[in-house]
Amino acid sequence: MTLALPSAWEQVRVAVVGDLMLDRYWSGTTRRISPEAPVPVVHVEESEARPGGAGNVALNIAALGAQASLAAPSGDDEAADELTQALVAAGVECRLERIAAAQTITKLRIISRHQQLLRLDFEAPFPGFDGAALARLAQPLLGAADVLLLSDYAKGALPDPQRLIGSARAAGLPVLIDPKGRDYQRYRGATLLTPNLTEFESVVGACCSPAQIAERAGALARELAIEALLVTRGEAGMTLAPAEGAPVHLPTRAREVFDVTGAGDTVIATLAVGLAAGMELAAAAALANTAAGVVVGKLGTATVTQAELRTAFAAASGGSGGAESPGGVRGVVDEPGLINAVRSARAVGERVVMTNGCFDLLHAGHVDYLQRARQCGDRLVVAINDDASVRRLKGATRPIVPLAQRAAVLAGLAAVDWVVPFSEETPARLIAAVQPDLLVKGGDYQPHEIAGADAVTAAGGRVEVLPFVDGASTSTLIERIQRLASSR
Numbered sequence: 001m002t003l004a005l006p007s008a009w010e011q012v013r014v015a016v017v018g019d020l021m022l023d024r025y026w027s028g029t030t031r032r033i034s035p036e037a038p039v040p041v042v043h044v045e046e047s048e049a050r051p052g053g054a055g056n057v058a059l060n061i062a063a064l065g066a067q068a069s070l071a072a073p074s075g076d077d078e079a080a081d082e083l084t085q086a087l088v089a090a091g092v093e094c095r096l097e098r099i100a101a102a103q104t105i106t107k108l109r110i111i112s113r114h115q116q117l118l119r120l121d122f123e124a125p126f127p128g129f130d131g132a133a134l135a136r137l138a139q140p141l142l143g144a145a146d147v148l149l150l151s152d153y154a155k156g157a158l159p160d161p162q163r164l165i166g167s168a169r170a171a172g173l174p175v176l177i178d179p180k181g182r183d184y185q186r187y188r189g190a191t192l193l194t195p196n197l198t199e200f201e202s203v204v205g206a207c208c209s210p211a212q213i214a215e216r217a218g219a220l221a222r223e224l225a226i227e228a229l230l231v232t233r234g235e236a237g238m239t240l241a242p243a244e245g246a247p248v249h250l251p252t253r254a255r256e257v258f259d260v261t262g263a264g265d266t267v268i269a270t271l272a273v274g275l276a277a278g279m280e281l282a283a284a285a286a287l288a289n290t291a292a293g294v295v296v297g298k299l300g301t302a303t304v305t306q307a308e309l310r311t312a313f314a315a316a317s318g319g320s321g322g323a324e325s326p327g328g329v330r331g332v333v334d335e336p337g338l339i340n341a342v343r344s345a346r347a348v349g350e351r352v353v354m355t356n357g358c359f360d361l362l363h364a365g366h367v368d369y370l371q372r373a374r375q376c377g378d379r380l381v382v383a384i385n386d387d388a389s390v391r392r393l394k395g396a397t398r399p400i401v402p403l404a405q406r407a408a409v410l411a412g413l414a415a416v417d418w419v420v421p422f423s424e425e426t427p428a429r430l431i432a433a434v435q436p437d438l439l440v441k442g443g444d445y446q447p448h449e450i451a452g453a454d455a456v457t458a459a460g461g462r463v464e465v466l467p468f469v470d471g472a473s474t475s476t477l478i479e480r481i482q483r484l485a486s487s488r
Contacts, residue, residue, distance in 0.1 A: 009064060009065045009066050009273060009277050009306070010065050010066070010067075011067075012066040012067065012146055012147075012273050012276040012277050013066070013067045013068075013069070013144055013145050013146050013147075013276070014061045014066055014067070014068050014069070014145060014146065014147045014148075014149055014269075014272045014273060014276060015069050015070075015071070015138070015141035015142060015144075015145035015147070015148050015149065016054050016057050016058045016061070016068060016069065016070045016071070016149045016151060017054070017070075017071045017072065017134070017137075017138045017141070017148070017149070017150055017151070017157070017158070017164060018053065018054035018057070018072060018149075018150055018151030018152055018153065018157050018158055018178075019053045019054055019072065019105065019151060019152065019153035019154070019155040019156070019157040019158070020051070020052075020053055020054045020055045020070070020072035020073075020074055020083060020096070020104070020105065020157065021051075021052040021053040021054075021055065021104070021105035021106065021107060021123075021153070021155070022049055022050075022051065022052060022055075022079045022082060022083055022104055022105070022106045022107070023049065023050045023051070023052035023056075023106075023107050023109070024047065024048070024049050024106060024107065024108045024109065025046075025047065025048045025049075025050070025108075025109050025111055026042070026044045026046075026047050026108065026109070026110050026111065027042075027044070027045065027046045027047075027048075027110075027111040027112065028042045028043045028044040028045040028046065028112060029042070029043050029045065029112060029113075030042050030043070030112040030113070030117075031043070040112065040117065042110055042112050042117065049082050049086070050086065051083050051086050051087055052107060053105070053151060053153050053155070053265075054070060054072050054151035054153075054157070055070065055072075055083055055086075055087060055092075056265040056303075057149060057151045057178075057265045057268060057269045058070040058087060058090075058092045058269075059087070059090050059092065059303050060265055060266050060269035060270070060291075060303045060304065061092075061149075061269045061272065061273055062090045062091045062092050062303075063090075063303035063304060063305050064269070064270065064273050064304070064305065064306055064309075065305075065306055066273045066276070066277075067091075067093075068091070068092045068093070069092065069093035069094075069095070069141045069144070069145070070087060070092055070093065070094050070095065071095040071096075071097075071134075071137045071138040071141055072095075072096060072097070072137075072157050073096070073097040073098075073099055073102070073126045073129045073133075073134075073137075073156070073157050074096045074097065074098055074099070074102070074104045074105075075098065075099060075100075075102045075103040075104040076098040076099060076100045076102075077103060077104055079103070079104035079106050080096060080098055080104045083096075083104065084096060093141075095137060095138075095140070095141065097126075097129065097133065097137050099126050099127065099128065099129060101127050101128075102124060102125070102126045102127060102129075103122060103123070103124055105121075105122070105123040105155055106121075106122040106123070107119060107120070107121050107122075108120040108121075108122070123155060125156050126156045126157070129156065129157075129159070130159050130160070131159050131160025131162075131163050132163075134157070134158065134159065134160065134163070134164065135163045135164060135167070138164055139167065142164075142167060142168055142171055142173065143171075145168075145173060146173065146276035147173060147174050147175075147176060147272045147273075147275060147276045148164065148165075148168040148173050148174070148175045148176070149175075149176045149177075149178075149268060149269070149272045150164065150165075150175065150176070150177040150178070150190075151178050151265070151268070152177060152178060152179055152180045152181075153180060154180035154181055160186075161177070161186055161187060162186060162188070162189075165187070165188070165189050165190050166189065169189055169190075174191040174192070174272075174275055174276075175189075175190040175191045175192075176190070176191060176192045176193075176194070176268055176271060176272050176275070177190050177192070177193050177194070178193075178194050178195075178264055178265070178268045179193050179194070179195050179199065180199070182202050182203050184203055184220065184224060185224070187224065187226070188224045188225055188226070189224075189225050189226070190224075190226050191226065191227050191228075192226065192227060192228050192229070192230060192271070192281070193221075193224075193226060193229050193230070194229075194230045194231075194232065194264065194267055194268045194271070195229065195231060195232070196231070196232045196233075196234070196264060197213070197231055197232065197233045197234065197236075200213070200216075200217065200229070200231045203220070204216040204217075204220060210233075210236075210239055210249050213231055213233070213239050213241070214239050214241045214247035214249070215241075217229040217231055217239065217241030217247070218241040218242065218243060218247065221241065221242065221243035222243045222244075225243075226243065227242060227243055227281070228240060228241060228242040228243060228281060229241050230267070230271070230285055230288075232263075232264060232267060232292070236251075237249065237250045237251040237289065238250045238267075238285065238288075238289050238292075240281070240282060240285045242281070246339070246340075246343065247340075248282050248285065248286075248340070248343050248344055249340060249344065250285060250286055250289040250344060251344075263292050266288070266291050266292055266294075266303070266304055267288045267289075267291065267292050268288070269291075270284070270287055270288040270291040270292075270304070270309075271284050271285065271287075271288045274287050274288070282343070282346070283349060286344070286349075287309065290309060291304045291309055294308050294309070330411070330417055330418065331411040331418070331419065332407045332408065332411050332418075332419045332420075332421075333418050333419070333420055334420065334421075335420060335422075335430065335433065338381065338418055338420045338434065339433060339434065341417075341418055342379070342381070342418075342434055342436075345378070345379050350377070350378035350379055351376075351377035351378045351379070351437045351438070352377060352378070352379045352380075352381060352434070352436045352437050352438075353373055353374065353376045353377035353379065353380050353381070353436060353437065353438045353439075353440060354380075354381040354382075354383065354431060354434055354436035354438070354439050354440070355369075355370070355373050355380070355381070355382055355383070355439070355440045355441060355442075356382065356383035356384070356385075356422075356427045356431075356441070356451075357382075357383075357384065357385070357442075358384070358385045358390045358393065358394065358398075358399060358406075359382070359384055359406050359409075359410055360390065360394070360398060360399040360400050360401055360406060361400055361401060362406070362409050362410065367413065367415075369442045369466055370382070370410075370413060370415045370416060371415045372466055373415070373440045373466060374415035374416070376438050376440060376464070377437060377438055379417045379418070380415055380416050380417050380418075381417065381418045381419075381420065381434060381436060382410050382416050382418070382419045382420070383420050383421075383422050383427040383430055383431070384403070384406060384407055384410065384419055384420070384421050384422070385421075385422065385423075386403050386421045386422065386423045387399055387402055387403050388423060389422070389423055389424065389425065392425065393425075403421060407419045407421060426451035426452070427451055427452060428451040428452040428455070430452075431451065431452025431455060431456060432452060432455035432456075435455065435456065435459045435461065436456060436461055437461050437462070438456075438461060438462050438463075438464060439452055439453060439456045439461065439462070439463045439464070440463075440464050440465070440466050441463075441464075441465055441466070442465070442466050442467070443465065443467075445465050446465070447463040447464070447465060448463075450463055450465070
């Protein structure tokens, strides 16, 4: 499956306000230890400067093909000149408040053999820059923007974000914030916050599970009158927790982590562009998760393009049942695990197919049927009767194979993504809870006769009947085994 990025991204306009900094990189070889101290001596051979902080956010937006504008305080110095030149060259509109008595925030990284050995920070407060100055600087950008993005690195660029949040929300603009510090009241009324797990736990306390992260994030969103929090969890992925509704847990898409510098900038930039282009929040979060997986494979502050996103999404989603599941698991799951996995699959635009049966003595007809069912969508859910419900349907001598073994065999098929047991007479309630895009059943049923069909069609899905392979059935197999046994 390929990712369909909205063509409207080229018309999307994102206003970025926040802490702008210059990231310098000095790199070279190390062949000896200094005689003056036990530190490596780096023979500097290359130097590079890139926009960081809010500048890197703006670059990520521009790299995705959207229109980015940036407002930030800076020094009146060479670093500010370098930043302006680099940002304008990338297509970013710049509005810098150049303060003569300040210096532009600069971070110098010393690198050897692709490893960061040392970072030196040059920063100081911006004298005279307050909330009123920030509002005057940023206000002209709001009238032309679709989204306001606040990039807060706690360096002094956002002394009073409430003014901007209020102005943007009054104008009907979503406000996305990459927060810092423990005082989240200053972000009250925004649309979305994107703290990393360490930042989040400094506010709500240590969390022992994804469920607890989601619970506390949802509660915090409600307390702050914010629509949702997206908690980035490093190698564990992300958790999107809305103030109202169920959370979505997104597993990491990173194949190799090379450098996490600036990954949070990529996440919030992709979110902003996706939302402004009309994507649902869960889908935009899934896209941002994919973008983060790309950028951590690069050295230093970096950006992601639309082409890289398409490639990464295709590699992660794949076209076969063996592809990574967006819910973080494949195989046998319980109902809550299935609901979460299906929600995550839909967040990245995948089409979910569902079927059900006893699947006692799995045979070639079953395999053919499940392969054809899987071809109807991107993910296949198989609901399987537990042992008690099989007995009620088939008689006291069935099932031949107990539930755990039947489920394990089904889960081992390449066509099957999730196997979920159910105990009722029919899976109608489970199907209504999952709401698949397509419900399939094998045999000579009419679509309206299939359990759960009404709930699926009412939710906008379809119901389809697939033919079984002639002569292949569990009952036929059992009869043949019994004849063989009696003939001995």
